[in-house]
Amino acid sequence: MMEQELLRIFNEKREPMGTAPREEIHRQGYWHETFHCWFAKEEKGKIFLYFQLRSANKKDYPDMLDITAAGHLLADESVSDGTREVEEEIGIKLMFSELKLLDIIDYSVTAGELRDNEIAHVFLYPFHGTSSDFVLQKEEVSGIYRTELAAFKELIEGIRKDIVIDGFEEDSGDNRCVKQMTAGMERFVPHEDSYYKRVLELIEQKMAGVL
Template identity: 45%
Template sequence: MEQEKLNILNEQHETIGVAARSDIHAQGLWHETFHFWLLKKEHDIMYLYFQLRSPAKKDFPSLFDITAAGHLLANEQPFDGVREVEEELCLTIPFEDLAFAGVIQDEIQLPNFTDREFCHVYLYVHPKEQMNIQLQKEEVAGLYKAKLMDAQQLFTRKCENMQLEGFEVNEAGERREKSKLVCIQDFVPHEPTYYQHLFQAIDQLLSQ
């Protein structure tokens, strides 16, 4: 299969070339991604949703992460990223219904892996009581929600753990409701500044 091609960017967010996805990560090159964060209000409490990455994922298996996300290919614009929401969660949401939270630089450095992203971040407050979510099991093992206030406390290091409620789908496709007490190490290690920008944008959206 031909490798996905991504734009290479400099630190000023200017496109300077194109490379295969594997080379982008191997060389720690800046590239663009689409991030979708789902929020929902229940009984006057706002919740933020996290996906549980599949244990089969090459990068960060079985860790909690952004509700839905993916790379933007070299010929794509941010609005093309909404496909990730449909693929991973089976939710069809028009791009114009998303709230733009900005482009956030995020850098994750591990001994054998450097991920440098310009993240096009979007927010969506689901208006309906029911959500018909079906997970793409190759990518996503579960979907969990946390109280927004708890998530803000955890990612600003003001508390050590928080409660998640949600479900997981096993290999047989069976859905199991679950509750978990999690800490910061259970999540993909995005930079603290990423979450600072995210929560500022959420607060601004909810205050409108």
């Protein structure tokens, strides 16, 4: 029998309550810790955000655009161990010291039987590489796309109905295809608007050297 993945659980005051398996956590709606890493790159005075395209085989939010790399922190892990998610999902090996803490954000998403209450440790990674640096974990990620932060911000605020995003996707045979698509909010994982707005504001400030 496969060993169940245990996560630390908390009450609404962020007080520890022990541990529980991931499936039970999402079923009961326990608060738990996650690690979010946003890649952003500055080019010619513009900031670009990178999104992963979740695999079509994922149980939750298949074939939707999401945070560059993110995952749950296991019961025996510290926040710095979250960098393993980046290397596992998109093949970028980085040091925790290279990340910039944006915030620790509590937020909730309910979708069907999923009750996802997260204490999200949210980080920025100023990316200086190219698309060829990404090595995707096929079971989790099927592509990488990027768009201007300003455009995505207007999408969140309802100023635009959709935006153009550029990137690539890979098939099961590791064949990489450059793509461009028009995406509305329905293509993005439904994190709370307040989460997106807060993160974008902080990324702009960090990239400008304000924080």
